[in-house]
Amino acid sequence: MTSDAEMIPDVKIAETSNAGTAMIRFENVTKYYGAYKALDDVTAEVGRGEVVVVCGPSGSGKSTLIRTVNRLEEIASGTLTFDGESVHGPLKAAALNRLRSRIGFVFQSFNLFPHLSALDNVILSPIKVNGAKREVAKARAMALLDRVGLSAKAGAYPAQLSGGQQQRVAIARALAMEPPAMLFDEPTSALDPEMVGEVLAVMRSLAADGMTMMCVTHEMGFAREVADRIWFMDAGRILETAPPDAFFSNPQHPRAKKFLSDLRH
Amino acid sequence: MIGDILTILRDNWLLLLVGQYPNGPLGGFAATLLLSALSIALAFPLSVLIALARLSRNPLLLWPSTVLVYVARGVPLLMLILWVYFMVPLLIGAAVPGFVTMLVTLVLYEGAFLSEVVRGGIVALGRGQMEAARALGQSYPQALLYIILPQALYNVIPSLISQFVSTIKETTLGYVINVPELTFAANQINNQLLTKPFQVFFLLAIIYYAVCWTLTFLAVRLERRIARRRAGPAAAPAPLTVRQLTAEP
Ligand SMILES: Nc1ncnc2c1ncn2[C@@H]1O[C@H](COP(=O)(O)OP(=O)(O)OP(=O)(O)O)[C@@H](O)[C@H]1O
Ligand SMILES: [Mg+2]
Numbered sequence: 001m002t003s004d005a006e007m008i009p010d011v012k013i014a015e016t017s018n019a020g021t022a023m024i025r026f027e028n029v030t031k032y033y034g035a036y037k038a039l040d041d042v043t044a045e046v047g048r049g050e051v052v053v054v055c056g057p058s059g060s061g062k063s064t065l066i067r068t069v070n071r072l073e074e075i076a077s078g079t080l081t082f083d084g085e086s087v088h089g090p091l092k093a094a095a096l097n098r099l100r101s102r103i104g105f106v107f108q109s110f111n112l113f114p115h116l117s118a119l120d121n122v123i124l125s126p127i128k129v130n131g132a133k134r135e136v137a138k139a140r141a142m143a144l145l146d147r148v149g150l151s152a153k154a155g156a157y158p159a160q161l162s163g164g165q166q167q168r169v170a171i172a173r174a175l176a177m178e179p180p181a182m183l184f185d186e187p188t189s190a191l192d193p194e195m196v197g198e199v200l201a202v203m204r205s206l207a208a209d210g211m212t213m214m215c216v217t218h219e220m221g222f223a224r225e226v227a228d229r230i231w232f233m234d235a236g237r238i239l240e241t242a243p244p245d246a247f248f249s250n251p252q253h254p255r256a257k258k259f260l261s262d263l264r265h
Numbered sequence: 266m267i268g269d270i271l272t273i274l275r276d277n278w279l280l281l282l283v284g285q286y287p288n289g290p291l292g293g294f295a296a297t298l299l300l301s302a303l304s305i306a307l308a309f310p311l312s313v314l315i316a317l318a319r320l321s322r323n324p325l326l327l328w329p330s331t332v333l334v335y336v337a338r339g340v341p342l343l344m345l346i347l348w349v350y351f352m353v354p355l356l357i358g359a360a361v362p363g364f365v366t367m368l369v370t371l372v373l374y375e376g377a378f379l380s381e382v383v384r385g386g387i388v389a390l391g392r393g394q395m396e397a398a399r400a401l402g403q404s405y406p407q408a409l410l411y412i413i414l415p416q417a418l419y420n421v422i423p424s425l426i427s428q429f430v431s432t433i434k435e436t437t438l439g440y441v442i443n444v445p446e447l448t449f450a451a452n453q454i455n456n457q458l459l460t461k462p463f464q465v466f467f468l469l470a471i472i473y474y475a476v477c478w479t480l481t482f483l484a485v486r487l488e489r490r491i492a493r494r495r496a497g498p499a500a501a502p503a504p505l506t507v508r509q510l511t512a513e514p
Contacts, residue, residue, distance in 0.1 A: 072396055093404065101402020111397035115416050115495060124411060125401040157495055177401060 021084045023048045023181050023212045024069055029078035031064060031236075038064045039075070040236040046181070051213045053223040053244075056233035057259055062216040065233065066183050069214065070103040071096060083180060101129050104174030104182035108189050110166040112158040118145065118169045119154040122176045130177070137176070144172040148202050164195030171202055181212035188219060220263060224248055232256045269464040277454050281472075284445045290364070292445030294472065300364065300446060301433040301476075304371040308432065309425075311372060312379030313414070319384055330380070337377030343438055346370050350442045363444040367436070375432045382424045386417035419491060426484040430477045437473075447472065 022045035031039035038061050046052045054062045067073040068080060071087050080087045085099060113121050122141035126132040132140075145151045148168035158166055167187055174182060184203065188196040200222050207213055207226045217223065223230055223244055230247040232240040232255075239253045251257045274281070284292015291299065318330035337345075349370045354361055390413060398408035418425070437448040451469040455462050 070400055072400065097399075097402045097404050100400055103400070105397075105400040107393065107397065109393055111393040113394065113397070113412055113416075115419065125398075125403060128407055128411060129402040173401070 021081070022046060023050070023083055024214060025079075025081045026065075026068075027079045027081075029065075029068065029075050029080055031068060031073060031075045038236050039068070042078070042236075042238055044231060044238050044241060046212060046214050047228075049210045049212055050228045051207045051211075051226055052215070052229050052231055053227040054214065054216045054231045054233060055218065055220070055223065055259070060233040061236040062233055063185050064236075066185050066214060066216055069183055070100045070105055072105075097129070101125070101177050102179050102181075104171075104177065104179035106167070106170055106174055106182065106184045106187045108186040110158070110163070110170045110190070112166050112170055112173070114158045117155050117157055118150065118161065118172075121158070121169055122173045125173070126176050141172070141176055144175050145169070147175075147205075148172050149198070162195060163191045164198045167191065167195075167199045168202055171199075171206075175206075181214070182206065184213065184215040184217065186216050186218070188217065218263075220248070232259065234259070266464060269461055270468050273454065273458070273461065273464055273468060277450075280450050280454065281447065284450055290362075290445055293450040294447050296364070296445060297433070297436050297447040298476070300368060300371070300436045300439065300444070303368055304375060304432050304436070305429050307368075307372045308375035308379055311376035312383050313418075315376055315380035316383035316387060317409070319380065320387060333373065334377045334380060337374050342370070342374055342435060343441065345374060346438055346442060363439065363442045366442060367439040367444050371432060371435060375428065375435075378431075379425065379428050382421050382428060383417065385424075386421035387413055389420065390417055422484060422488050426481060429484075430480055433477055433480070434473065 024046040026042045026044050029039055029042040056062055064073055068075050069082060075088050082099060082103060087099060116124065119141055122144060123137040126137040127134060142151060142154060145154050148171055150165060150168055153161060153165060188199050200219060204226055227244045229241055230244050231238050234255045240256050251260055281293050283295045286292060315330045318326035321327055350366050394412050395408055398412040436446055439446045440448045448469065451465055455465040
């Protein structure tokens with residue numbers, strides 16, 4: 001699987017207009033669930049082509065943080081920009097849809113459309129949202145399925161695919177919109193251990209192609225190897241951001257230390 | 266007994282089939298079928314709209330739809346029919362044909378009941394499907410049309426069909442406001458014969474049974490065809506089948 005994914009030619013990463021700025025930028029972002037503060041004054045940025053791995057204990061706000069980027073969650077205050085565009089401003093519905101179409105999102109639970117074949121999962125949004133011609137969308141979808149090692153499964157329905165295969169189709173589906181950045185929320189946590197590798201291999205090859213990525217994951221091997229920076233979160237705050245070497249060998253914050261030592265035991 | 270039934274059928278088949286038509290309004294079996302088909306054809310799309318309104322956060326959609334559903338749930342259909350029958354002509358100052366009264370009442374009543382089935386189907390999908398569609402840039406209507414409704418409606422086919430079958434059976438209530446449908450025709454025949462009520466109403470039961478069974482049968486075929494097209498157990502959580510839910514005892 002690994003070799004499959006890596007032999008295939010590069011994905012096209014969309015050119016963007018606001019090249020000077022960060023790809024994703026959080027500025028004093030705060031979010032509540034009722035009275036509970038899930039994000040507490042988060043300020044951070046993901047640069048262009050950068051791979052950020054977000055880690056931290058369960059309930060620390062990692063999913064909440066990543067879901068605010070494409071506004072699956074609303075924020076209470078602060079600003080969040082994607083490719084220079086404010087995500088949580090007073091956007092018209094169409095503008096928000098357009099913005100979302102440029103942010104690839106991969107869910108822990110895959111969320112493939114079970115009534116559509118793998119191929120149809122991938123081509124639906126390019127056709128309906130971007131107005132792509134069916135033949136063009138299909139050719140591109142086949143190339144993407146090939147890239148994730150699943151061209152033979154184009155006609156299969158999600159229920160006929162293993163978890164790892166479903167997640168790879170989900171990645172192809174997100175890539176079909178040619179997003180300049182991809183977000184992953186624990187993409188391998190729902191997988192049997194023997195399938196984790198095939199999904200990480202696809203993510204690794206995306207990173208190698210220069211894709212901007214923000215990944216919530218507990219796969220510390222992947223983080224160490226692929227990430228440019230680690231963000232460590234606890235209680236809704238980013239407590240530490242550091243390159244992986246520094247983070248893993250010499251964490252600064254006491255809670256990061258504790259988190260890493262808990263992981264090792 | 267069988268002989269009696271066949272004789273009744275031979276002597277009255279035209280009345281049972283079309284009522285007084287062409288000398289009077291269309292009635293009998295044809296009127297029952299027409300009323301059922303129109304009720305279902307109008308109630309079903311209405312039910313999807315009601316379900317969406319009930320899931321909406323907009324109070325202008327949420328409130329009226331919720332009231333409609335609660336009224337339909339809490340009031341006997343027969344009472345609703347009498348209400349519409351007596352009140353609507355007073356309100357609009359014009360006579361309304363019984364067929365139309367019956368159709369409108371059935372559409373609203375069944376629309377409300379069906380909407381709960383549809384809403385259940387949508388809610389049961391969970392929010393992951395909607396989120397995945399929206400995350401790809403689909404608008405809310407697109408997500409509904411391409412992702413949510415195809416799955417939700419497919420998953421509730423058995424309940425939809427049993428509600429459709431109820432609708433057919435409820436057209437018999439048109440009898441009380443003199444809609445000349447099948448039950449009305451059977452009663453006319455009974456009034457002429459006087460001595461054979463069992464045979465007449467047994468025949469009536471057989472006809473209703475045949476219609477309802479046919480609908481159920483077609484639904485089973487449709488469900489199988491979709492399941493086959495989806496090649497495998499895909500989206501069909503299929504321990505319940507149409508037949509199990511709607512077969513008459
Ligand atoms: N919809 C919600 N309503 C109320 N509270 C929520 C909701 N979603 C999350 N929370 C709470 O917000 C906090 C952060 O949740 P979040 O899912 O972002 O954590 P996480 O870091 O992703 O955890 P995990 O590693 O378990 O996925 C948790 O305490 C959680 O209970
Ligand atoms: Mg999470």
